[in-house]
Amino acid sequence: TNDFMPHIPDNDELSISKRIIKICDTLKNTLGDCTIYVISLFPVNLSNEPIIYRDWLIGKTNEKVQRVNLHLSKLCGERNYSYINAFSSLQDKNGQLDISFTLDGTHLNIEGYKILLNLLSKFF
Structure with a gap:
């Protein structure tokens, strides 16, 4: 989600998605016969909770994150990469x-990583 920051060029959802997939394409071309797993972007928390660090959230919304995830899912399907939706497992009832x-509204804490580990363990 750092690519949503205003100072990053081409910070629209499709460009961000394509950059992620380009990294995957490079790995696939370099490694050859391997399975590529792409994990969705995680939601962010834009609430007024005291732990939220606003500077990390500049330019970020969950709507933008979801649009990137939609593009990622589609691009993964086109390339036969495995797409893992972590967004849904990490969101609260408000999305x-x-x-x-979370530690700060953007980064996972140990509890978040436990959820992620549980999700990923289903794929390996």
């Missing part, structure tokens, strides 16, 4: 990063 899973 934000669950406050109990």
Whole structure:
């Protein structure tokens, strides 16, 4: 989600998605016969909770994150990459990063990583 920051060129959702996929394409071309897994972007928490660090959230919304994830899912399908939707597992009832899973509204804490590990363990 750092690519949403205003000072990053080409910070629209499609460009961000294509950059992620370009990294995957490079890995696939370099490694050859391998499985590529792409994990969705995580939600952010834009609430007024005291732990939220506003500077990390500049330019970020969950709507933008979801649009990137939609593009990623489509691009993964076109390339036969495995797409893993972590967004849904980390969001609260309001569609934000669950406050109990974050250090600052953007980054996961140990509880968030436990959720992620549980999700990823289904793929390996």
